[in-house]
Amino acid sequence: MSGNGLRVAGGIAKRAAKQKNAGVGGLEFHKSKGQHILKNPLVVQSIVDKSGIKSTDVVLEIGPGTGNLTMKLLEKAKKVVAIELDPRMVLELSRRVQGTPYQQQLQVIHGDFMKVELPYFDLCVANIPYNISSPLTFKLLAHRPAFRAAIIMYQHEFAMRLVARPGDSLYSRLAVNTQLLARVSHLLKVGKNNFRPPPKVDSSVVRIEPRHPPPPIPLLEWDGLVRLAFGRKNKTLGAAFRTSRTLQALEQNYITFKALSLGAGQQQQQPAAASIAALGSSSEPAGMDVSDDEDDDDEAAAAGGSSSMAVDGMDADAAAVQAPGARRTKGKVSPEFKELVMRVLTAGGFDQMRPAKMTQEDFLKLLADFNAADIHFS
Missing domain, CATH: 1.10.8.480 (Helicase, Ruva Protein; domain 3)
Incomplete structure (x- = not known):
């Protein structure tokens, strides 16, 4: 193949990859930033149903992306506070609610979740970047006043570590520390093909309920x-x-x-x-x-x-x-x-x-x- 032919083939491959990773509004998702958008509406609805959202609840969402989960949360909650790092996603989220009854119910915080000061919230419902799973979980558990529950999508293996019990092969310091501070349960497993772009691993949704009060130990x-x-x-x-x-x-x-x-x-x-x-x-x-x-x-x-x-x-x-x-x-x-x-x-x-x-x-x-x-x- 000639040099021109190789360049054309390369350009076609790049365009195909971009289309595969594109979502609402043609936005390209970046795997390196943990941007794997949950696209299956049945899974989104199942997460919302299992969250037990009340009409008076303030819900925190981490990494809302293009807002597939956010829109469903807005149907149930009094208010949704969404923390998003990518300015493109912030604009897309704002665009989706503009001119709708949900516009006044949504607060978008543009920033890094690990660096921002968290506002008050009753529930956390989120499909998070998996590369910060552990520090993110314990930042949530350290938040005061304590929230009622967090329903979070993790990488499947990490989720199994969270819920592992004594004698399980995945029982670890992570399980012991998390379960000291909260009751943890597995809700559902989500296959990789439910995301765009699809990650290389399966996922699981876990419910975390902080213990009130936390154990009085050093x-x-x-x-x-x-x-x-x-x-x-x-x-x-x-x-x-x-x-x-x-x-x-x-x-x-x-x-x-x-x-x-x-x-x-x-x-x-x-x-x-x-x-x-x-x-x-x-x-x-x-x-x-x-x-x-x-x-x-x-x-x-x-x-x-x-x-x-x-x-x-x-x-x-x-x-x-x-x-x-x-x-x-x-x-x-x-x-x-x-x-x-x-x-x-x-x-x-x-x-x-x-x-x-x-x-x-x-x-x-x-x-x-x-x-x-x-x-x-x-």
Whole structure:
């Protein structure tokens, strides 16, 4: 084929790709930005029906795109607040409601969801960008006043991690942290062909109902313990807590807390919202050795199905950072402290437990037992 023929063929291929990815008004959707528009009206209606929207509700929508879901939400809700990053979609959304009875019911916020201050809302109903699933979820859970429920479309694998129970293969730190703060249930699975352009993965809709009030525990302490445990989720806690790096970090915290005379329940804590948001991060607790071949992938890949996932575990050298307020020691852990840790584990029957099968109640009891012995994880 001649050079001109190749250019013509290339131009035809590009136009075909644009038409395939085009939606309302000829807008081209960008997979790199997580723009996969839900096109099946039956699925859209099912999501709205399962949301339980009241006529008095303010509904938050994240990433409304061209407004297929938004228009259905406006039929049911008192008001819809839509947060959209793409200025083209903002204009398209405004165009769709212009001159209709819904124009006064829709508020569009042009900005990045992770950076904007959220207004009051009763429900969140959204088909979100999958590459920010974890931080987005915990930003919602940190919002005050707490909302009634969130009905969110996630990548299917991520959704299954959210709802996993002890003993399930996908049970992880993500499940434990989310279920500490909310009741989570799976509503429906949505195939990739219901979207334009179709992603490389299936999706699922999940209902999240925040617990009122949230559990009265130090959340940063909780997350430190859970991160450590799930770095070795299929090994016993006795084995996990016998590693030298873990014991050294815990002993430094122990010495620091003793020196500051901060007993259990007297620690200085970050504000609740900051603590909740931290549960969605993938960084490791200071000084904790969580390395293992059982590393836990909590963040789902982007809707394109490529890309890496955020991982709970990291190698031992990367995890061995300095405990806050403490100097790193290269010496051995004192026998007395090691005995104290093992005594806490064996007294509660935790030494032979495996995190992959532990319930919320197990983790809460373990944290309380450690804190009672002045052993802390933050």
